[in-house]
Amino acid sequence: MDFYDKDLVSIRDLDRGQIEELLDLSERMIPYARGEKVKRALDSRILGNLFFEPSTRTKLSFESAAYRLGCDVIDVSEMSVTSMSKGETLADTIKMVDAYCDLIVLRHPHEGAARLAAKFSENPVVNAGDGAGSHPTQTLLDLFTMRRSKGSLDGLNVVLVGDLKYGRTVHSLAEALTMFGAKLTFVAPESLQMPADTFEHLKSRGCTPGKTDELDSVIGQADVLYVTRIQKERFPDPAEYQKVAGTYRISNAVLREAKSDMIVMHPLPRVDEILPEVDPTPHAKYFEQAFNGVPVRMAILCSILGGDI
Amino acid sequence: MDFYDKDLVSIRDLDRGQIEELLDLSERMIPYARGEKVKRALDSRILGNLFFEPSTRTKLSFESAAYRLGCDVIDVSEMSVTSMSKGETLADTIKMVDAYCDLIVLRHPHEGAARLAAKFSENPVVNAGDGAGSHPTQTLLDLFTMRRSKGSLDGLNVVLVGDLKYGRTVHSLAEALTMFGAKLTFVAPESLQMPADTFEHLKSRGCTPGKTDELDSVIGQADVLYVTRIQKERFPDPAEYQKVAGTYRISNAVLREAKSDMIVMHPLPRVDEILPEVDPTPHAKYFEQAFNGVPVRMAILCSILGGDI
């Protein structure tokens, strides 16, 4: 029980063995996540959801994960608002929340907030995204989805497409994939390409990703196509946005070049990055990916709080 | 277990036998609804409350029903807001929610939304009101309240008074009552009378309701007086509203003409459609009616999710 009473702040804190241990446990959680099996492994324990910015899906997914294990949830997000308006420090807010629960799930707009919270809190803290920082449970569920579909994470050919500059999800994911010898390709317009420092960091880990602005040229080799949303707000000119967004829109026509067992992932919500016509194809894994947030977060909660399943 | 894994979209989907089966089960739920008996018949199952418009009482009543059975609840209403603002489709939202729970309770401003959601969802959907459409759990709790008070639903003389034009509740209720051979009378000012198509539909089902704008003339025959709120916003002229509202205000004086065992119902909240002086009389059943939402919804949840009580 490696994770017992530990914080989970960044995917960088985990090694390959620890990641695989969590994914194995996630696999065992699936029938419980579906409500097919019932065990109150965390009966009368309390999770505190402290969200300083909204992230409905992440919050709900943690709630669902907790309930499937008999763990209760208090939503302390309101405290983040009242506390700040009353001038309370983050340290004091964390210590308050600490009094009411056994584990804090923190979402915060500023990078480094989760590490700080972990310092102040006696109970373990799970980072549910802190600004440009890490979002390790998202990374774990992405890896879990790939492993379930492809059988193994080793040496996958992963193409990441869309907004790679601002999309926090893809930075952590790319980094984690290097542990498994992935071949990475980044597809984005120049203005939204992977930041140079992330790129350099990946190279220092022994992985030199490909870079292009043309999806067509690389889709044929992909085992996984990871699509992210391009936000209109990033473009000064709406016409420019339309052009770029159109270029990377995934349709059945685009997928004609892909391997038959290539999977398409997306952290959702999507707007029109992926056409609905793709949903019924065997490529589409984004809704399964959303569901996978539940067993993965169950595995994390159970490991940290010492539940027995 | 007729309802197992089924949607509940409209009261029209149920026949008389199915309604009676649900009401029988509701009866058995009463001691559990009061907390006098405890059985976690739906332990670790999760209900998702997806309300695209507020309806506090309906939402709370479903929550209470779930908790009495050991079922957890996630409030996914926030997702309805963030999803729409991000341009997500109803189909995508439903598929997301689907990943986090075992049953979706949907409230939506547009008629037909529940039927659509049921199509997209793998898990069963219970309609908690969709615009001018159906609100079957409200109808069932209304029927349950009548049956509990009067012993049987057969051949009841039911007078519906108030806003019969916009009050969705009364349309479904009237329709359901025709299955039990009810004699219906509609009391409303001409501008708020039952819509012609609903009236014709009732006739096609073998029931020709009476219509009048005078309560005095019909109250003496009633077994049930079902009162609904007349909303000020419906009237261009406040003075006109005052006049109409005053005409249908239920007081002890008005009830002097009623049978001693006639019951007064109201979906609540009331403003001044019924004077507080009526509350302590044996006629008043509206608070019991509110409570009845719990055992009836327990019966529905248990039937659909396969709980054993």
Place this chain on the structure above:
Amino acid sequence: MDFYDKDLVSIRDLDRGQIEELLDLSERMIPYARGEKVKRALDSRILGNLFFEPSTRTKLSFESAAYRLGCDVIDVSEMSVTSMSKGETLADTIKMVDAYCDLIVLRHPHEGAARLAAKFSENPVVNAGDGAGSHPTQTLLDLFTMRRSKGSLDGLNVVLVGDLKYGRTVHSLAEALTMFGAKLTFVAPESLQMPADTFEHLKSRGCTPGKTDELDSVIGQADVLYVTRIQKERFPDPAEYQKVAGTYRISNAVLREAKSDMIVMHPLPRVDEILPEVDPTPHAKYFEQAFNGVPVRMAILCSILGGDI
């Protein structure tokens, strides 16, 4: 089981023996409040949190207390908003909530609201603060914190400092302490001193508190220093606020005059009434005080709802 099915409206309703009984039970609740022991003593019971004004900490603390006992919680605060906007009376709102839960926790801006609610409700009502009225669970957790730290409540020397005029907390606390033969001293600027009628009431109970505006002169005798927040809004002149706030700011320098086992309490959130440098000293009990809200409220819920621990 003295409290079974009873309301808890004011600390004045309790005698010394009853207070000690609740504090003894709170002591037994501590391992359950920490999640170290598990017993679903209130399984499938439902608490209704009805907050007509925000009070995040009090609400969360009741939630946490309920969950530790297996009791579910519905947040009916939303109903307070929709009900009032629709013109519903408090009596009707209470009767609705009554239908959905087993116990109502009420927070209301107006003094006397809790007593009124208790009259309308069939289920027991716990007052979680009603305007200038009582907030008995806060008083009990304050007493509990003192007793845990000092071993006994008898004859404590308690210094209350800060805003004693508007701070409801200190009025009830001072009153309760007179039952235990406390020596009280009120430290505040003249404009924020304890109101004359509270002062007279305390005298009538056999306790004549000291009054001063200088903390230095009395801190050396204190067993307990109870600090409250001075709100900027109370002062027409910001400079005047700064001066007053500065005078009563608790630092390690200020505490140099204090007994080594004197404890510092604060209902939180603090802004800068107590410097963070005090936190690691053995004087600081305010975070423990926050936690104590959980076992004390567990004891209250268990006593009223008849849970067995």
